[in-house]
Amino acid sequence: MVFFALAVDYGRFLQDPQREAQRLSGFAGRSWDRELGAQLPLSRYTLSKPDPDKWRRHAAEIEPRLVQWKATIDRAARAAL
Secondary structure, rough: OOOOOOOHHHHHHEEEEHHHHHHHHOOOOOOOOOOOOOOOOOOOOOOOOOOOHHHHHHHHHHHHHHHHHHHHHHHHHHHHH
16 A cells, blocks of 8 residues: 655745645646635634734743754655655
């Protein structure tokens, strides 16, 4: 059995949601027929608008764990290229 994976970089997705949606759809063998525009629509569960630095509100809880997550973060970053 062969598995394929594709990663999405959150910052890149926020910069150009249309291009990333088309890239994801293409990877899945589907077409993308929507125009997202520069501003992403908020889901009904969104508490605040998308922001690449949103995580910094919880930096005190996240940063100490980054060392243990480094291998996973590095793998995801390579896959998102």
